Amino acid sequence: MSGPALELVPEPDPDDADNLLLLRARMATEIASGRRSDAILDDLAETLSHGVRSASATIVSIDRSDSARVRSSDAPTSVQRLMHGSHRRRWFGSWGAAITRMTDIVVPELAGSSLYREHQATFVSEGLLAARAEPIIGQHGLVAGAIVLYLQDQRLLTEAELALLQEVTSLVQLTVRRDQARGELLDRIRYDALTGLENRDGLEDHLRSALAASRGTDWAIGLLFVDIDDLTLVNDSLGHTAGDTVIATTADRIQRQLLPGDVVVRFGGDEFIVVLERIDGLDEAQRVAERIREKIGEIIRVDGTDLTTTVCIGITEGRSSTPPLQLIDEGHAAVVRAKQNGRGSTTIHDRSLDTGAGDRLGREVRLREALENDEFCVYWQPKVGLTTGRIVGAEALVRWDHPERGTIGPDEFIGTAERAGLMSELSDWILNHAVSEAKAFTKL
Template identity: 35%
Template structure:
């Protein structure tokens, strides 16, 4: 019942029902209805024509007039044509049937005018029947031709009646009955014609109403505002939705173009008018333009306007209609995408792309002025490359979330320390770049050092007081840069040179730095190729027990067998390998080769015990989370006991991140691996500090051994040996080159020694021969 009530209400309200008025089923139904109506007409007219045929034939026998038999034959022929037309309608060829019926009727009328010219008033009206029959079923060219032929037929029949008029020989009463019947039929034809016109008019009105209702439904269903501009009267129709877009009631908006253009943003008014003029003049196929339109609250919203002009016969635009779509959300989304593409998502600072874009614009302007001979007007600039010094330690100890918050605080401090026209950007990680508008090198360096001072102040992050420093590389415009990447590259190079000389400083780029950077880049490329081609080899330097004088192990040292330069010293390529991250792969290669080789020698010389191998461990390798598992795997593959492996770590590496180092070393010690502190005495640690690490031995740096003399370095070495023994640590002396040094170290109680006095680093075969000789010192 509720559904019924709702349907009745909808029908009573006069709302548009698309199912009943615009569906394909209703159009198909109208087609079937018109075909059925035509068949009904033929069902009525065929018997009528045949009846008149019979009546004429009877008159022929009764009155004996020859003309009646001709009339009967004409009527009979037309009746046959009607029967054929009826069959064509049933087979679906309705237009063909109409042609036969209408033109057959016209032919019959002409023929009858020759037989009975005195019947001309009736016969002239008869052709109208053809139009009345065809009107509901055909349109366009066929109907126009039919009306023209009807007019010609009527003229022909009038002319025939004047030229061939003969009085009828039939009785008057018969002619009266026949005439009255014909007049009645003619009048019926006129009435049929009027009814057909009425039917066609109603159909046209119905279709017009349906189209208007579809338009109204579409207007309510879309979110677009519609407009229709009469260019002749200069009045515009604005749809209710258009008016709602500007926040106005229907009665508040008139029909003037000013209602539209007065609400357009001042910056968009001229472009909108220009696009309209281009379309009206025929220079653009359609109107499509974006602009901002003021709403009822005074805010501007983005609109997309589309329109099309209607032109008269001479091509002049007389009307233009279109739609207006609110695209504010799309514009906001596009703006956000543009912002995100050019800004760092964490700090909100411009990113690398935006920094390079603005720097590129300055270079273009500078080139333009230089080519124009206006060198003095060139905009000067300086690029600063800022890298935080200890950010990784904060990330590792406090977590990435805390590190991200520190980066946000650093970004805010950098931004607040610069002038509004200067640009600070984040490249990624803990690297920032700054673009300063200046031609003065002193001013640029002053800004760089001021930034360093600002960054030294503590940052309060989530209740923590964090300290960080930075290293800055600075490059000043030299007038020769072509691409924005070039000054950025040079500032980066200056920053790395400053880090080499000590952190928390400013490095100013010099031309020689670029050559060195290119050389380092070439060296890094060759290192990567060397890894692929297996150009690295392991040398072995013996470690001797100063008590027994026998070899107790070897230190594995890497050498690069360069195809062109020969053996390359590790002091030349290891720093580059550390900066590029390749050192980890190199060190794991050395560990794998050394473990395999010492395991092989242990099996070959089973009586030579102990026999171990020392391998260096860099800061990069110590920080790797897979160090323990990888070391365990290499020992297992080489069938080497962990107690035969000694890992050497410099004290500077330990002190970079003491907490992480202590945890990692403890896990290595638990595996049974012995740990040595390498180059002891060159860093800033103390014996008491090193005692907190799980180490087994100290290696005294060769610089102390080379300078040993009474009352000088020898007392330092003696102190190290004594305190180390008190802490339960063995001592290894590096760089022993003379018998005197060996004797002095033995007298001090030093446990082990290593140096050129025993042997230089040896190739594998030479080291094996030395081990086989069981040499003693």
């Protein structure tokens, strides 16, 4: 028989079982307490290296592009370099096989293993003679990476060492699943479940990034504020499922008209904002808006019914010095004017109508006064059953009874209320008055 024989290692101290219980309790507490995952993985890799004789431990994860990332390791730098950043086609050794096969891989003799053929010289020069890897199984039963032990002895793990490896693997999986669950939660917060688009939380970041990229160039940044016309009518007549279909189809049709680098977010229930990353000016933004408007106007078939949807679009542009919130405000102001012009209208924001930050501050102050002076009122829109013709309910609509301008719709003051932090107070006012008036109806 050629080559060194496998070395049999005596069992460690029987108290190791108690030590595993202590390890499990301590690390589970740290995982539950929210300790940083990198720190937890460093501790677990170090525990494994110290608990297995003449061994180095490496924890490697895979990202969404199937590239390997060394998360924690005390393996030689040359080995880490081979692993880190490698794509699926370049994965090798016990850890690569553990990930692709989703099972533990034992290599008692690296020199004779086809898994290490391409990199044997590196491992031999580092004195690494054997290996064992365990897959890391993450959320939903999907593989998320691997733990690999490299041994300086040509041997198998003892039962106690194997028990430690399995315990550490379990704790690593618990850490990874915690991070994945947290990531999924953040995705649900950041992304709209119906359309798959980012919501308004990420809009400022996109605008800030696009504006910064335009610095020192001739590019402008375009913003389109898209508002679906009469979506409430669809919801009331055909149901919210039909309304959801209109929203999802609209989102898809907007995306299909954009170039790589352009972004669309769902800003509100029936509102979208499009960020055009590089445009020559408002003419180009208007051409994109027209393509979007025409595409959205194509028939949508919902449960056997053909619907024709229209949108109003407000258009503005900015340069590197333009504040992101100013662009959003301008887009909103433009779409409000577009809706005043009728369904399917498009309006370019006219900055000559702006009176600056002082005017916005004045509107916020005036809105606070309106709440204090009880200038808002509730209008009731009845809902009529299609089969009976009877009133089956009513929708409460808030209006501002302005002493100088008359009745003002919510499109003109909701944005100001949001910026001024008055939405909670305004919502409470609406709820209290709607309930009070509804009680009065029951006595009629």
